[in-house]
Every structure is written in C-alpha cells, then in structure tokens.
Amino acid sequence: MxxxxxxxxxxxxxxxxxxxxxxxxxRWGRPIAPIVFGVEDASLRVVKGAFEAVCALAGHDMAETDFELGSNFMVFFFRNWSELSDVPNLDRLIDGLGELVERLSAAEANQYRVFRFDESGAIRACFVFLRMDAALSDVPAEELALGQVAQSMLCWSDTAFSERSxxxxxxxxxxxxxxxxxxxxxxxxxxxxxxxxxxxxxxxxxxxxxxxxxxx
Structure with missing residues (x-):
C-alpha cells in the first residue's frame, strides 16, 4: 500500500x-458529465485530464451529458465574484446566489464548492467556483485542476484539507x-x-x- x-x-x-x-x-451516484467555463483550450485539456485521471482511480464513469442536468459538474474560472451574477440561469441552480456572491466577495474568498444530492444522499451535481486572484494564479494548472477534482469526488469534511493539501x-x-x-x-x-x-x-x-x- x-x-x-x-x-x-x-x-x-x-x-x-x-x-x-x-x-x-x-460519493457520486451517477457518471460525471463535466463542463468548464472561463479557460482557454490548453487549460481545458488540463482540467479534462484531471477528471479522467481521478475517475479512473475511483473506477467511476464519465459521460458526455447527464440525463437530468445536461452537465452535472460545472467549474467556473473568473476574476470577480460579481461575474457569477451575469451567468444565465445560474441562480436557478444555486439557491441564494446573490447573497452567496456578496458573502464570498466580502470575505475575499478565492474558491467555493457547492454539492447537490439525490434522494439517497449520493452526489448528483457539483459546482466549483474559482476566483483567480494572485494566489490561485500562481498555482500550476495541473495542480489546481487535480486538487479541485479530488476534493469534489467525495463530500469531504469542511476541515479535511484546511491544514494539508x-x-x-x-x-x-x-x-x-x-x-x-x-x-x-x-x-x-x-x-x-x-x-x-x-x-x-x-x-x-x-x-x-x-x-x-x-x-x-
């Protein structure tokens, strides 16, 4: 081991x-159908590679689309939290989006993750928000992508990685x-x-x- x-x-x-x-x-109760917003093609390939690697590790399937949501794993890269308010229909997917944006902006947070669960409690969707401030911009794309996907494969504790990556x-x-x-x-x-x-x-x-x- x-x-x-x-x-x-x-x-x-x-x-x-x-x-x-x-x-x-x-854990996820359905195949993961990811979509990534706000990155160029080169970075998109890196993020896709991270999904493929971690899903292969877990023995979990990926899919082009989700039967219910179309894409059930959405990753957003942006510069300011206020940009989320301009994303069409995002407020339908994230309850209280306006208040959330205000809270994260006030806290100067650079990342946030939201899970949605099915009737059994298994993960059915995940939304990852990454505000590319100076700290995140200094992280290599491969490291950032792998870390985010790994932290989204299971519903970990809110303190699981607070002290150690x-x-x-x-x-x-x-x-x-x-x-x-x-x-x-x-x-x-x-x-x-x-x-x-x-x-x-x-x-x-x-x-x-x-x-x-x-x-x-």
Missing part, C-alpha cells in the same frame, strides 16, 4: 467529520497523496454504500484500503 500503511481509521474518520461534529461521506510531489510531478488516493478508491468500492452518516463507515473504508493491491 506504499505510504497509506500509516493511515488509521481515525485519520479516515477525520476526513469526513465536519466542524460541527457530524459524520458524512458521500490533498496533493503531494513525486519528483517534478504533482500527484494525489497516497492516503487520499487510497480513500477515494476505497469509497468507490461497489460493496460499500454511496452515502453514510455513521462514523463506523471509516472502519469499512479502512478495511477496503487494506485490501487494495500493493502496487495500486
């Missing part, structure tokens, strides 16, 4: 235990941390439920992590 050997059930539980103490782990360096290449890659792969094991609010789910993820092939 390479570097995932030191991962404990408590480590996994912390990744899905929110700041209010509640546990929630959910999900990414690591392998020589000159940016990759997912082995423990995070292992948890993503384990969470998409079809024997596990798509959603759980029971902290004991971390033990099941840990068991699947231990069952992964050493060279996975």
């Amino acid at each position: 390479t570097q995932t050997d030191s991962t404990t059930p408590e480590d996994i539980a912390a990744l899905f235990t929110r700041s209010d103490g509640s546990f929630f782990c959910a 999900p990414l690591a360096r392998a020589g000159a290449t940016t990759v997912l941390r082995p423990d995070i890659a292992g948890v993503i792969r384990a969470a998409y094991d079809p024997v596990l439920p798509a959603v759980s609010q029971d902290p004991s789910h971390a033990l099941r993820l840990f068991a699947r992590l231990g069952a992964q092939a050493p060279d996975a």
